[in-house]
Amino acid sequence: MKIALTLIHWAFVLTMPVLLVGVVNRTKSWWVGRKGPQLHQFAFDLRRLLGKRPVISTTASPLFRAGAYVVLICGLLAASMIPVLGQFAPLQFSHDFIVVAYTLGLARIVLMISAMDVGSSFEGMGAAREASFSAYAEPALFLLIGTACAATGMSSFADLIGQLHTTPHYAIIVAPLVLALLILLQAEAARVPVDDPMTHLELTMIHEVMILDHSGPELAAMQYAAALKMTLYAGLIAALLNPFSPLSDPVAGIAASLALMLTVAIVVGCIESLTARLPMRWVPAYLMIASVAVLGSMLVIGFGAGSV
């Protein structure tokens, strides 16, 4: 059972990045009335990049090339602990969410260092934005986990996300928590309205500008890692909403998880089609909405504990 779930988890984590990017792009195309690329177009792009000979800046240090792989490895390590299917993760132990957050933190610092490495002011600008926006996003994630932790009394990521819908105030707190996670997804996976992956103006990019000088297999690693990060957050949202536990009801749980993740991708695509990227100076305020939403659900739990 565990082995089967582990295999399914990895199958999800490894293939969903391609599918989710495809779904987001399809949704955006649909809104503008185009047919849009195939759902697995991203896989073709990655294969094309893997076959290319990279071009590297003369300024770059050896850290530059290694950086892309560190980012990818960190993403995969985090993926092994994030419960995309609900109450299950291949690597599960108490307080594993701290490892998840800090592994993704390592990926981020390495990404920023690779960006600074080529000595371009565009990439420095991207790194500075990434660093400062993540400082606003990080507390929201910890508040969210802490809230779930206090509500369920569990200590591992999979348990506290999976058990949350058995708590008395689930119906009230789920909406703010999903909102917070969606905002975190937009920030961490560089989606509109925080960042626009499709823009071609260096001055307004965050994630894409940091990987401007990457090419070939290194670029593939970076792009895959970014899509993986979106998958992980989409998976978290799915797990939060998923009413079935993969342990007791595997088929329904996995199907619901798949459907929810695709829904998240469609929602992300719709938001991207219907809104514009926020001005940079408003992004911190937008990210604070996530923290405020979680604080609200904390209050619900705090007062609820007194009355129950």
Place this chain on the structure above:
Amino acid sequence: MNQLTLAVFVLMLGAGLCLLPASNTIRAGIGLVTQAVATLVAWSVVIPVLFGGPDITGEMPWAYPIGELHFRLDALGAFFLAWSLPMTLLGSVYAVGYMQKYFRSPRHLGVHFALLNMISVSFLLVYTGEHAVTFLFGWEIAALAAWLLVIWDYSNKKVRFAGFNYLVSTHIGLIFLVAAVMILYSRTQSWFLDDYGDWLRQNPGALRNTVFLLLVTSFGLKSAFFPFHSWLPRAHAAAPAHVSALMSGVIHKAGLYALVRFLLLSGKPDEWMGWFLIAFSVTSALVGGLYTVGQRDLKRLLGYSSTENVGIAGIGFGIGCLGLTWDSPALVAVGFGGGLLHVLNHAFFKCQLFYAAGCVYQVKHVVDVERLGGLFRLMPVTAVCFIVGGVAISALPPFNGFASEFMIYSGLFGNHGTGMWAKLALCLVAAALAFVGAVSALSITRAFGVIFLGNARDASLPEGHEASRWMLVPMAIHALGTVVLGVAPMLGFAVVAAPTALFMHGMPESVATGSLQSTMDILVRIGAISGGLLLAVVLVTWWRFRSGKSPAPRQDATWGCGYGAPNTRMQYSGASFSTDFAKNFRNIMVLIKRRKAPAGYFPADAYVITDCVDAVERRLYSVINHGDETATDVSRKMQEDDSRLAFSAGLAALVLIAALVLLAEGVLP
């Protein structure tokens, strides 16, 4: 005990011999040899105590009014001694490289090495002192020696000022400590810390709370907690790199030692003490972290990050206090264990970062981030040591900072049988800690990216090259420690297990060992994950870079968006990196911008200089200046030969003293 006395004797002898008329090389040699001997001798007793051996006590008769001096080496003191002495030795080794140009000059280097020996002596006194006077005496030796070490470059006015600032601040801290000791003495009629402990355990109430606050203030000043940190950035920027490293990583840990010692003595704390300690420490971590963002001077930046890291360790101690109050052994284990482990880890990576800054200063003669750049290719060892330390200080895996912060976090998210609000409050603390982590990642990326990556910004600086081996070896040893304690945090925890167990002496044996064991198990897992991550990174990088396979990448210019004439000054600078973030916190950080905008059709000279100054220090000086003016004003208005004024002042003093005596009725013996 004999070995410790011998160590003190060897160090003092070495300090004395360093002052003899001989060549600077011989003096430095004497300093290093005596430090090494003293370290080994002290280790021979410290190590057994650290791993569960019995305490070592010693007595020494002394003249009236001090009487008998008592020394005791227990696991807590042993833990601090075990790394303080060898790290001071490494600092002295680094000093040989850093001070190289003075070896052939008429400057007397012996004094410097003698003072480094005295620092080690002060550790032996403070960490074993059982008698309040030896404790204070060791405290004072450390303060004076550190002051004299800071003002090595005394011909520079700024350095003298920084030193004086430090000296004054550390003595203000001493006043609070003396006040606390006076209260305790008036109550117990004793000079022994054990008796103070008995009194503190038995008399909870207003007076104990006062003592607690006085002690926290004093130790906060020593360890540079916010808002008592204002001396720190100046002192760190002015001192030679190894002195900054030792001050930040080792010497000021005495403040945390004393805090933990008094917490240990005073038994079960009130609940508010734990919360107070957490709030005080979180503020320190937040403000210290924010201030690292805007600094131009690399050593000032590292100085502020000390404020941040003592705050993080303090959060651990606060959790431990709550654990004591709530009778939760698991919380005591992760709180005090995590705090002490963070102290050890911080000593490793902070010294390493300061040593790297010293290497940069040695070859480039500046540590201003805005003028450096592109040092990675010229100083690869220094750069790698810096980034290893930087990743560790941002508490990221796979290095040691992560292990200790993981323990502290697991205390914050712990499942202790307390109210929901307490849980949620600790969760807010965790969010603050996450913010601090992200901020320190920002400032480390900024410092590393601007100094070591990209291209050199200022061609007028000397050509870069790797610094002398005397400096690289201590730095590399620290880096090795950072990595080893990262992938094997259980080694670090094995060292802090005995001091943590001291806090659980009131609990049943099986509960205490059980909670320590479960913490150990968690750390084994963390070590495995960190080790696996490091291994995976090394393997993939090796696989990708092994020669002979896929064609080597083509080299080309950095993407310039079509601009064909880039100049290295166009790279993103430190100020541009931090301004966007710092702007949002301008109430806390004072950003000073001096600018001259380009004017006219052919603008010639234009500049923007952004600098981040300390808000507390500015406020302090404005208050002092203000007070100074008021005092001058008052003394000008008073006629000093007016006998009425003299009599009324005398009467007021008498009334005040009488009132104090009446108020203190029963307190005085």
